[in-house]
Amino acid sequence: MTPQNIALWAQRKGIGVVGTADFTHPVWRQTLREALIEAEPGLFQLRPDLAAAVRRDLLEQTGPALAEAPAPRFLLTTEIAVIYQRAGKTRRIHHLICLPSFAAAERLSVALAQVGNLHADGRPMLGLDSRDLLAMTLHSDADALLIPAHVWTPWYALLGARSGFDSVEACFGDLTPHILALETGLSADPAMMARVSSLDRYRLVSHSDAHSPSKLGREATRYECELDYHAMRRALATGAGYGGTIEFFPQEGKYFHDGHRACDVHLNPEVDTPADGLCPVCGKALTTGVLNRVLALADRPANQSDHAPAPFVSLTPLAQIVAELAGVKSPNSKRVTRAVERLLGRLGPEIPLLTQVPLAQIAEVGSELLAEAIRRLRAGQVIRQCGYDGVFGRIRLFAPDEAVSTRRWLDMLYRC
Ligand SMILES: [Zn+2]
Ligand SMILES: [Zn+2]
Structure with a gap:
């Protein structure tokens, strides 16, 4: 993977600002430093010689319509997996972090290297409480963003059935006001999030969560503010300049319904899932899907009119x-x-x-x-x-x- 490859796919998809991912990885961070130059406050673009090479490749693949579009900007992002005990339960949660400068990325990486190994994986797994990760992130830069990732997925998420908490406050305690946004994840959309009134105060965001560049843009967030990290952050804080999300149909995500893959059992929680939560074929525990978890925390009926979900469109690639x-x-x-x-x-x-x-x-x-x-x-x-x-x-x-x-x-x- 190269920054040029990311830029090429971002341009094919029509993404204006793409996450670098993995900035805590020392080798990748060095690659990014060498390939990127600052374009606007907190946003970066490819060095001119690399950008020219991407334009040539696009011209060859698809012709001038894409090659002449504005070059995508990069935002320094990483995903961190934390694992820790709280109140007698093991918590495994993924968080997305966005920073406005390489200096901040360096500061946070140095601090996190004291906690665990950052070389092994682009998404390091650290034995760190979510609240402490948030404190370290804010210490690296006061304008840093920590966004709980794909918040409903069962195994690795803030609200996950097997891994998380029942509310954002329970996870972050006194630092909760620093959480501005939540990522819906592939198996949920804003209409589902609107069932839970305690989530109303958070802006909803969506990202590709892509492990290969061709999957970039399968979900995205729309911004109507100027091209500037701080303006994007303000849009999340205030709603002015935030334009909603582009979503997968949640049914297409891999944790929508309940089920047990080994037995080929899939169940709609609203009608089929047995009360004991066990697989009707083998008797092992079913994997609780996102819909079931939303229903468990919901305090509003579907399509209730007094709270409109954030604007979104649902797409398939x-x-x-x-x-x-x-x-x-x-x-x-x-x-x-x-x-x-x-x-x-x-x-x-x-x-x-x-x-x-x-x-x-x-x-x-x-x-x-x-x-x-x-x-x-x-x-x-x-x-x-x-x-x-x-x-x-x-x-x-x-x-x-x-x-x-x-x-x-x-x-x-x-x-x-
Ligand atoms: Zn994740
Ligand atoms: Zn089974």
Whole structure:
């Protein structure tokens, strides 16, 4: 992985500001220092020679539409896993940290190196209480952000059924006012978060949580403020300049329903999950999904009108849509990748393509079928197969009995 590779994929997706990830790792931090220069306060961009190389690659892959778009900015981010005992329970929680300078990243890394090994993993695992991690983070820079990551996932999250707490306050105590935002995670969305009134005061954010650059932008946060770390932080603190999130359909996340993967058991907690929480096949404990956990903490009914959820749109990746239309199993196949690059070259980056590009234009370039798929996506008219116990769910745009003749679609696209 290189910063150039991250920049290239961010540009393909239409991401304006991308997280560097892993800044606590000494080798990666050095790589970032050498590749990035400050662009705006607290934000960075590639050195001009590296940026030119990315533009050349984009031009080759997709043509000028993407290569000439503004270069993405980098924000210094890392994810830290903490594990500790509190009130007789083992807590395992992931936190996202954002900092405005390499100097702050250096200070925090030096402090955390006293606690545990930062060389082994980009996301270090430290024996540290969440409150103490927050204190150290704020000590490194008063404008630092600590955002509890994918807060509902069962194993490694602030509100997780197996790992966390029942409230943000229970986790951070006296330092709670320094928490401005919570990350929804792939298996939850703002409508689900709105069921729990104690979360109302937090801004909701979403990020790719990507372990490969092609998955960048599967979730994102919209900012309408100026391009500046401090303005983004202010947007989270005050709501002015915060524009909501881009989400996975939560059903597509891998911990939406309850289940036991080894037994192929998946259960909807609202109707199917037995009260004892045990797998009906083997008798072991089921993995409690995000929906079940939200229901356990919910103090409002669904769609209650007195509290509107934060604005959001739900999307599924373009490669997945193309794979469905083409009748190809893997969205990573060469043919699908090639087709996606052709579409991006003509219609521009992926997120605006999925959310804003006029359907008539999509129909002209990519066929009526693709335009219909994206119309359905935008209207939320999708078929949802729910994820459970680490198995990703699946979003489809067409029912099997619609008998769309799709195979020839990909060939048509190749010729266009
Ligand atoms: Zn995580
Ligand atoms: Zn089982």
